[in-house]
Amino acid sequence: MKPANQIRQWVSGVGAVAVTALILSGAAPGLAQESESVSVSAPMVKGTLPVDDPNAAIWSTAKPAKFPMSPQVHWPNRILETTVKDVSVRALHDGTQVAILLEYADPTEDPDDAAAIEFMVGDKKAHFAHGQPMAQVEGGPVNIWYWKNKDKKGVDMNAMGFGTLKVQTHQDVKATGAFSNGTWKVVFTRPLATEHSAEDTQLALGGFINIAFAVWDGRKDGSGDLVEKGSQKAVSSWWYFRAEAPPDYSGYYYAAFAAALALGFQFVLIRKLKKGQAA
Amino acid sequence: MGGSLVRPVLLILSMYVFLKFVVPNIPGSAPLPSSLIFLYLMLTTTGIVIFATLSRESKDAFFAPILNFLTGENIGAMQAARYGFLILFPLLVGWQTYGSTATSDAPPAENRTIHPAPPGEYTGLSNPVSKTPENIMQGKGFYAAFCSPCHGGKFDGKGPAARGFNPPPANFSDPTTIAMLQESYLFWRIKKGGVGLPIEGMPWKSAMPRWEVELPDEWIWKIIMGEYDGAHQSPRTWE
Numbered sequence: 001m002k003p004a005n006q007i008r009q010w011v012s013g014v015g016a017v018a019v020t021a022l023i024l025s026g027a028a029p030g031l032a033q034e035s036e037s038v039s040v041s042a043p044m045v046k047g048t049l050p051v052d053d054p055n056a057a058i059w060s061t062a063k064p065a066k067f068p069m070s071p072q073v074h075w076p077n078r079i080l081e082t083t084v085k086d087v088s089v090r091a092l093h094d095g096t097q098v099a100i101l102l103e104y105a106d107p108t109e110d111p112d113d114a115a116a117i118e119f120m121v122g123d124k125k126a127h128f129a130h131g132q133p134m135a136q137v138e139g140g141p142v143n144i145w146y147w148k149n150k151d152k153k154g155v156d157m158n159a160m161g162f163g164t165l166k167v168q169t170h171q172d173v174k175a176t177g178a179f180s181n182g183t184w185k186v187v188f189t190r191p192l193a194t195e196h197s198a199e200d201t202q203l204a205l206g207g208f209i210n211i212a213f214a215v216w217d218g219r220k221d222g223s224g225d226l227v228e229k230g231s232q233k234a235v236s237s238w239w240y241f242r243a244e245a246p247p248d249y250s251g252y253y254y255a256a257f258a259a260a261l262a263l264g265f266q267f268v269l270i271r272k273l274k275k276g277q278a279a
Numbered sequence: 280m281g282g283s284l285v286r287p288v289l290l291i292l293s294m295y296v297f298l299k300f301v302v303p304n305i306p307g308s309a310p311l312p313s314s315l316i317f318l319y320l321m322l323t324t325t326g327i328v329i330f331a332t333l334s335r336e337s338k339d340a341f342f343a344p345i346l347n348f349l350t351g352e353n354i355g356a357m358q359a360a361r362y363g364f365l366i367l368f369p370l371l372v373g374w375q376t377y378g379s380t381a382t383s384d385a386p387p388a389e390n391r392t393i394h395p396a397p398p399g400e401y402t403g404l405s406n407p408v409s410k411t412p413e414n415i416m417q418g419k420g421f422y423a424a425f426c427s428p429c430h431g432g433k434f435d436g437k438g439p440a441a442r443g444f445n446p447p448p449a450n451f452s453d454p455t456t457i458a459m460l461q462e463s464y465l466f467w468r469i470k471k472g473g474v475g476l477p478i479e480g481m482p483w484k485s486a487m488p489r490w491e492v493e494l495p496d497e498w499i500w501k502i503i504m505g506e507y508d509g510a511h512q513s514p515r516t517w518e
């Protein structure tokens with residue numbers, strides 16, 4: 001065979017493989033999207049959940065998601081500048097309980113420092129600002145998990161619009177905060193599911209739900225009044241939260257089956273072609 | 280053998296390079312989605328096959344090297360590429376199957392309509408405030424006080440309070456926002472705020488205040504004039 005012919009064969013052979021790869025990979029769905037800053041993912045842990053330890057080593061196994069914060073401007077009383085600019089969120093669950101860790105920079109520890117997590121309840125969408133009523137959409141309530149430094153506990157609340165905040169009669173949320181070197185770490189915990197589905201958000205494994213955050217810096221101004229209080233706080237928009245389901249390996253089984261099928265198809269096809277050529 | 284495949288392969292590769300790397304760089308164009316590139320490559324391949332099978336001779340010349348490549352007959356140094364292909368193909372099928380069956384880590388896609396249709400009573404309203412320099416100046420003053428914390432002193436949507444909001448506050452200097460809208464549309468959006476949006480606008484995500492609670496209509500009309508003037512845009516009108 002002439003060298004020129006060999007080169008041409010190589011070009012066509014490698015080209016055929018490359019084109020097949022390009023076409024197939026072009027049709028394949030994209031790789032997993034960057035989940036940071038859009039969603040908090042809570043992996044399942046075996047063993048003890050760090051329900052009251054914001055500094056537990058196991059937190060490092062959860063991937064942090066960082067969300068920007070804005071001053072609450074949607075409704076009076078509004079505020080135009082707040083201390084906390086971002087909140088970093090990690091979460092874990094053990095199949096029964098969920099633990100969510102908020103971490104944010106705050107220069108000073110104050111008794112009135114506070115943080116909250118907000119969820120929608122049920123199937124109806126709720127406005128991120130305390131479930132404000134919407135003109136053309138029937139909204140649902142929000143479930144708020146609240147922690148304040150001086151109270152040293154979590155509070156489980158509901159709201160459907162500003163001014164409607166109500167502490168639940170059944171308290172399922174626990175919260176613990178730890179301040180160190182200008183950083184607050186606050187852990188909220190609650191059972192994944194509760195018996196009060198009309199008031200409490202229910203965290204089904206594997207499903208995405210909406211989540212939002214609020215933070216109050218409890219500093220006081222020159223006249224001794226709190227600068228951030230009530231609706232005057234740093235808030236985030238709605239993002240996503242998911243308690244991860246136990247690992248699902250079925251995708252690998254399907255892939256192995258499909259690859260075996262393709263291999264079998266190749267084998268049969270080539271045998272058939274060889275028979276044809278021999279004839 | 281093999282020579283008849285060089286041109287089709289080069290043609291498909293050139294088509295791919297053109298669609299993937301050249302088209303996005305044509306002024307006014309944009310990157311093509313991979314599904315569209317795939318469709319174009321399939322069309323190209325179909326065209327090549329039709330062309331190659333127009334006569335018995337061309338058909339044989341086209342398919343003979345493929346058959347030889349697959350069966351390994353008289354392909355000499357191509358044998359390594361053949362084994363590579365035979366290994367790669369099932370692996371690619373497996374990979375694609377995994378990609379389409381594995382549970383996704385991505386949150387649900389959100390198709391939010393940025394400018395949904397306003398309620399009937401807010402279409403075609405004309406600004407009742409006369410467009411005098413004083414009124415525009417007053418509108419800009421109201422804008423600075425009430426709107427600029429989010430929409431920005433430069434009307435670019437980058438106010439100091441904007442960073443945490445998703446969707447972000449509208450950038451009025453962008454020609455795809457207020458320049459595409461009538462003044463009556465802005466009147467509706469400012470008056471009723473984020474919570475006034477229909478379901479396709481995802482009102483539960485918008486931080487836009489419902490200014491009808493705090494500002495008289497006349498102020499809102501003046502703010503609209505100030506916004507257009509400050510952002511160097513003109514309202515859309517019925518031509």
